[in-house]
Amino acid sequence: MALPLALSGQDLIGQARTGTGKTYAFGIAMLQSIGKPRKNRKKPRGLVVVPTRELAVQVSEDLVTAAGKLGSRVLTVYGGRAYEPQIEALKAGVDVIVGTPGRLLDLVKQKHLDLSQVTSLVLDEADRMMDLGFLPDIERIFKLIPAERQTMLFSATMPGEIVTLSRKYLNRPTHVRAEMESGEGEATPQVRQIVWRAHRMDKIEIVARLLQAEGRGLTMVFCETKRACDMVAEQLDTRGFAVAAVHGDLGQGQREQALRAFRNGKIDVLVATDVAARGIDIDDVTHVVNYDCPTDDKTYVHRIGRTGRAGRTGIAVTFVEWEELTRWKMINQMLGLDFAEPEETYSTSPHVFTELNIPEGTKGVLPHASRSRAGLSAERIEDLGETGRARNRGGNRRREEREERPARAPRQRRRTRGGRELAETAPAETPEVELVAAKTEETPAIFTPDEIQPVAAEPKRTRVRGRGAASSAIEQALAETPEAPVKRTRTRKADQSQAPETRSREEAAEAPARSRATEAPPAEPVSTRVAEAAPVEPVVERVPEPSFLATPPPPVHREPERIIPPSPFAVIFQSPDLASDDDDIAPSAATERKQQRRQARGGGGGNRRRAG
Known part of the structure; x- marks a missing residue:
C-alpha cells in the first residue's frame, strides 16, 4: 500500500506490524528515486535516521541487498566506531547514508558530511525518533536538509501525539495503516x-x-x-x-x-x-x-x-x-x-x-x-x-579473562654494586683490611685461651661484606697469634668471687698441670711461701683499658630539666620608692579646702576686733 505512494514522491506516515517488511517499503522507493550512482556525485542523496546502532547495521544490510542491481553506495554511520573509515568513505562518495543522530551531527560539525543535496529522508522507528530524547537532534537535521524533499516516517506504533507533531515537518502527508483497526499498536496474532x-x-x-x-x-x-x-x-x-x-x-x-x-x-x-x-x-x-x-x-x-x-x-x-x-x-x-x-x-x-x-x-x-x-x-x-x-x-566475563591471562615470566634479578652490574664469572672480591700486629704479652680481657682455640680451628673466610670485615680480620689475627701465658693478678678472695663459668674454664685448663704435679711434686715456689707468711695486702685490681670489641654500655637516659614558667601574676617591674621618713603626707583636696575656710574665717574676725 505504501510503495506506490512512496514512488510517486509524496510524504508518507507508514504504520504496520513488526516483521511485515517496512524496510523494503521505504528502501526500494528511495533507491529508485536516487537512481544509479555517478562518478561526479559524491554527496549523499538519501538519508535514513535510526535510533540504535544495531538497527542501523540491519537497515544498511537490507538496502545493500535491495541495491544489488543498481550498485548504489550505502554507508553506515554510528557511534562506537572509529571516524577514519567513515570519513574516507564520505570522501570517496556515497549515495545513501544510514546512521544515528549523534554521529551524523558530529560528522556535519567536522565538515566531513554535507546534507545539502538530500532529496529523500526516512525516519525509521519514528515514534522513538520523535520522542523528547531525540527531538532536538532531529530538528537540527531537518534544518540541514533542503526544504524540497520527500519525508517518510515508519514504525509499528504511531501514537496520535506523534502524528500531530510529525505534521510540522511533513508536507501534506498520507497516513497508511496496514491491518490496523486503531491508531494504537497491537500485538502480532501469531x-x-x-x-x-x-x-x-x-x-x-x-x-x-x-x-x-x-x-x-x-x-x-x-x-x-x-x-x-x-x-x-x-x-x-x-x-x-x-x-x-x-x-x-x-x-x-x-x-x-x-x-x-x-x-x-x-x-x-x-x-x-x-x-x-x-x-x-x-x-x-x-x-x-x-x-x-x-x-x-x-x-x-x-x-x-x-x-x-x-x-x-x-x-x-x-x-x-x-x-x-x-x-x-x-x-x-x-x-x-x-x-x-x-x-x-x-x-x-x-x-x-x-x-x-x-x-x-x-x-x-x-x-x-x-x-x-x-x-x-x-x-x-x-x-x-x-x-x-x-x-x-x-563478572563472569572478567573471570574468564583472568583465567586466560598468561602467566608472568620469572623475574630475572641482576646483581649490581654502585649501579654497575657484577659479572657472574668475576672472582670474588676480598676487602682490603690491614691486619694489626697484636702484642704477644697482652691478651684482651674478654678472650680466654679456651675461646681462642676454636676460633683458630675455623676455616678462613675469603669474602666478607659489610660489618663482618673488621671482625673476620681480628679473628684471623688472633688465630695466627701464639698462646701467651695469662698473668693472674687477682687475690684468692677475688677468685672466689668469680662467676662459676669462669672458674670452670680455668679449672679445665689447669687439669693437665695438676695431674703432672701429682706424679712429681716440685719444690714449693718462694713467692707462695712468702705470701703465706706475710700478711695479705689488698691488691688493687687494674681496670683494663676499654677495647673497641667490647659492647658499649647502654646510654643513660636523663630526664630533661623541667622548665617552670613564671607566674603571670608575678611583679616584673617595681618603681623605686623615692619618699623618706621626713616627708609629710600630701593632704587631700578636702583637707586643703577646710584649711582655706578656717584661714578665711580667722582673718576676718581679727580685723573686726582691731577695728573695734
Whole structure:
C-alpha cells in the first residue's frame, strides 16, 4: 500500500506490524528515486535516521541487498566506531547514508558530511525518533536538509501525539495503516502470549526450565536495566546455557559479536535491554521472555514482536511482580488483552510444564549432554577502533579473562654494586683490611685461651661484606697469634668471687698441670711461701683499658630539666620608692579646702576686733 505512494514522491506516515517488511517499503522507493550512482556525485542523496546502532547495521544490510542491481553506495554511520573509515568513505562518495543522530551531527560539525543535496529522508522507528530524547537532534537535521524533499516516517506504533507533531515537518502527508483497526499498536496474532505473576527470587528458575522446553529455538530475554542484564546472563551461564548480553555499557565490538553469535547459532539465549527491542530481525526466534514488566504498551509490542515474524509463530512469556500489577493493568487495557489478573506462578507450578511443553522432572540446570552450543567465545571480536572508555561484559566475563591471562615470566634479578652490574664469572672480591700486629704479652680481657682455640680451628673466610670485615680480620689475627701465658693478678678472695663459668674454664685448663704435679711434686715456689707468711695486702685490681670489641654500655637516659614558667601574676617591674621618713603626707583636696575656710574665717574676725 505504501510503495506506490512512496514512488510517486509524496510524504508518507507508514504504520504496520513488526516483521511485515517496512524496510523494503521505504528502501526500494528511495533507491529508485536516487537512481544509479555517478562518478561526479559524491554527496549523499538519501538519508535514513535510526535510533540504535544495531538497527542501523540491519537497515544498511537490507538496502545493500535491495541495491544489488543498481550498485548504489550505502554507508553506515554510528557511534562506537572509529571516524577514519567513515570519513574516507564520505570522501570517496556515497549515495545513501544510514546512521544515528549523534554521529551524523558530529560528522556535519567536522565538515566531513554535507546534507545539502538530500532529496529523500526516512525516519525509521519514528515514534522513538520523535520522542523528547531525540527531538532536538532531529530538528537540527531537518534544518540541514533542503526544504524540497520527500519525508517518510515508519514504525509499528504511531501514537496520535506523534502524528500531530510529525505534521510540522511533513508536507501534506498520507497516513497508511496496514491491518490496523486503531491508531494504537497491537500485538502480532501469531504470537501466543502468557502472563504470570511471579516472585523476583524465583524468576530465574522459571527461565532456566523454560529454556529446556521441547522445540525451543533462539530465545530473547528482555530486562529493564543493564545491571539486571549482566546478572541474568551470568546466572544462566553458570547453569550451563550458551548466553550473551547486549546493553549500552558494552563496547560496540562486543555488542556486534553477541548479535553475530546469536544469528549464527553459537549461542541460543540473548539477554538485552530495549536496545535490541527495536527493529532487530533474527530468524528462528521462538521464545521471548519479558523478565521485567515493560514500562508501556509500545515497549511490550516491540519486545514480543521479535518472534512470530514473517508469518511464523512464537511464544511470549511476561513476568509481573506484585508491585508491577498496576502498570500491567494499564498495558492490558491499552492493548485490549485478557490478562488483567495474571495467575500466580512458581517454578514448581504444574501449569508451567504443561503450557510451555517442558518435560516433567526438569531442573534449573542444563544437563551436560545438552550443552552442544559453541558459546560466545567461538565468535571473534572485530577491531572497530572503538571510541570512548573500555567496557567490560560483567563478572563472569572478567573471570574468564583472568583465567586466560598468561602467566608472568620469572623475574630475572641482576646483581649490581654502585649501579654497575657484577659479572657472574668475576672472582670474588676480598676487602682490603690491614691486619694489626697484636702484642704477644697482652691478651684482651674478654678472650680466654679456651675461646681462642676454636676460633683458630675455623676455616678462613675469603669474602666478607659489610660489618663482618673488621671482625673476620681480628679473628684471623688472633688465630695466627701464639698462646701467651695469662698473668693472674687477682687475690684468692677475688677468685672466689668469680662467676662459676669462669672458674670452670680455668679449672679445665689447669687439669693437665695438676695431674703432672701429682706424679712429681716440685719444690714449693718462694713467692707462695712468702705470701703465706706475710700478711695479705689488698691488691688493687687494674681496670683494663676499654677495647673497641667490647659492647658499649647502654646510654643513660636523663630526664630533661623541667622548665617552670613564671607566674603571670608575678611583679616584673617595681618603681623605686623615692619618699623618706621626713616627708609629710600630701593632704587631700578636702583637707586643703577646710584649711582655706578656717584661714578665711580667722582673718576676718581679727580685723573686726582691731577695728573695734
